[in-house]
Amino acid sequence: MARTPSSADDDIFDLRLARSVPDLFPMLEAIYGARPDYPAFRDKLVKVLRKGWADRPADLKRLDLARDLEPDWFQRPGMAGYVFYIDRFNGTLQGVLEKLDYLEDLGVSYVHLMPCLKPRPGDSDGGYSVMDYRQINPAYGTMADFEAVSRALRARGMSLCVDLVLNHTAKEHAWAKKAAKGDPAYQDYYLMFDTPDLPEQYERTLVEVFPDNAPGNFTHYPEIGKWVWTTFNEHQWDLNWANPAVFLEIVEVMLFLANRGVDVLRLDAVAFMWKRMGTRCQSEPEVHMILQALRACSRIASAAVLHLEEAIVAPAEMLPYLGRGKHDGKEGNLAYHNSLMVQFWSSLATRDTRLMTHVMATHFPDRLTNATYATYIRCHDDIGWAVTDEDAAAVGLSGHGHRNFLSDFYEGGFPGTFAKGALFQVNEATGDKRISGSFASLAGLERAGNDPALVEMAVQRMLMGHALIAAYGGIPLIYMGDELALPNDYSYLGDPHHAHDSRWVHRPRMDWALAEGRHSGDTPSARVFWGTKQILARRAATPALHGAVPVRVVSSGNDAVFAFQRLAPTGTLLGLFNFTEEWQQVSEAWARGLGITAMHDALSDHRVETHHGQIVLPPYARVWLT
Helix, strand or coil: CCCCHHHHHHHHHHHHHHHHHHHHHHHHHHHHCCCCCHHHHHHHHHHHHHHHHHCCCHHHHHHHHHHHHCCCHHHCCCCCEEEECHHHHHCCHHHHHHCHHHHHHHCCCEEEECCCEEECCCCCHHHCCEEEEEEECCCCCCHHHHHHHHHHHHHCCCEEEEEEECCEEECCCHHHHHHHCCCHHHHCCECEECCCHHHHHHHCCCCCCECCCECCCEEEECCCCEEEECCCCCCEEEECCCCHHHHHHHHHHHHHHHCCCCCEEEEECHHHCCCCCCCCCCCCHHHHHHHHHHHHHHHHHCCCCEEEECCCCCHHHHHHHHCCHHHCCCCCCEEECHHHHHHHHHHHHHCCCHHHHHHHHHHCCCCCCCCEEEEECCCCCCECCCCCHHHHHHCCCCHHHHHHHHHHHHHCCCCCCCCCCEEEEEECCCCEEEEECCHHHHCCHHHHCCCHHHHHHHHHHHHHHHHHHHHHCCEEEEECCHHHCCCCCHHHHHCCCCCCCHHHHHCCCCCHHHHHCCCCCCCHHHHHHHHHHHHHHHHHCCHHHCCCCCEEEEECCCCCEEEEEEEECCEEEEEEEECCCCCEEEEHHHHHHCCCCCCEECCCCEECCCECCEEEECCCCEEEEC
16 A cells, blocks of 8 residues: 555654664763753654654755765765855845846855844844844845745755854843743753852853953843853853753754755854853863754754854864764764965965965865865954964964964055955954955955056955865855955944944945946956856866865975865866965976876866976966866
8 A cells, every 4th residue: 555645754754863863862861861851851852853844845855855865965066155144245035036147157056145034133243143043134034035035046956054043042032031031941041140150260261252342251130130141242142052942942943944945054153052160161072962963853854954063263173063083974064164264364475385284284184074164265254363373383483473464464564465454353462363354355456456467466366265265175155245356345434333343344235236247348356256157167067176085285395385186086186276476386297296197277177288397387376287
């Protein structure tokens, strides 16, 4: 007798549950197993997952099956991302629908809508202070509009990424409002204290995220008689992940968003989720247990959905978010390659790739299990100079001195700099100075003015950067406007909501008039667009750039040239990147010794001619040699 669709669905759910049980319940038992309510929590979780699956639309269930059968779908070289704030891109979700042809023209297959869930009114930390996970910011549209965008993207083969903040909610969230009114169940959703004693003890080892405008990690509310943990801002209340009710709530939210058509959940501020006295309260072991368990929940009830874990930390701390040890292959599918971004800017400023080569070769494995990197040159956030004293010393530099040099260089005050940026969150106690600025302005286009030679160098720097993130391994992410070389936008200084935050200098509004001319003329904007489009097209046509192909960083023998191998089964690809405005060369014999036989550049799709045994590289050259 033929099974009904519902019985077949039940079978699929049971099979997926059985598959993920070893990844799920051992993690939850380690965290919550000693609690008397653990058995009831476990039963309720299974019911939540079963309901999420039952509610899942048929077309998304089919997508789950397709991606189960092709689990490397997100590692394929055709994946390329584009990131933007909805209001700065084209106003609303309806405006996004009107511009999908533009994204398709560029070669985008992954679209990250920056924070779009309903934020608190007023200052919302750029949308990351969320008061309702199940509603869209009304300035952008409705949940129906959001689902229309997800369907339209899916029809074009594009994946949709949205932010889900895990560390905190807005103090206006319904849970927080109930807590503020004295409901003990909801007070246990947050980290609230009756006296300042424990907050003061925790504070001794905590760091300040926003020391300029949100110092400290706790806020006292006399009206409710509580001290509340507020890591980021007074209006962002940290969740208590030691309470299993919080885990259940977030799983329900994840499945709700997945069933609206989300393909990638960008899990924000994950490093801060677990608190332990005497530590920084960052990247504690329980964080990875929780994230593995959340990933298992998605694999059970929405198998098409990926988890991108946002942890902008040092390599040794970042890699566990992609799975290490018992979590290998079971935690995040994606994490930002912050080190690649930092080292790109460092090498550009110094015209020397020794530090980049050391960091990338020393700290990163040649491959990842069921995961890959999100690679980028710029994003919505500032650049923190994550260069350790130890890594700097390995190549003869002072860590403190090099970090200060990079801030001075990219702020625009260092003699001979090509860059123009802005300082962000200067910490006088530590000397830490972070930098804001658009790709184009940091790469020299703003300072170049009308000087053709300087404009040319800036354009070449930008195209080299996009070629690097497209080839290194992972999903390259283009931040909105970088494909058109949009410069810094200083209008933020006149906006009282933004003037205190220099990051708005690199969050310009999209220039659609400029975009209309992207296929004509010889402007920097048109050249960068055409070059970026060509890079993404060649990436999609190059199998060696699959995310599962091992990457091995090698010394080129020329400190100006960064080099790596992609060790594909079909043959080696050698990436060569000249980080200077001077002609450089590397040995042909060296390249052939690394497996290069055809002397063909997969990026330009032309043969590379050698001269007297040397591969000659023009200023800011980028070559994908096979």
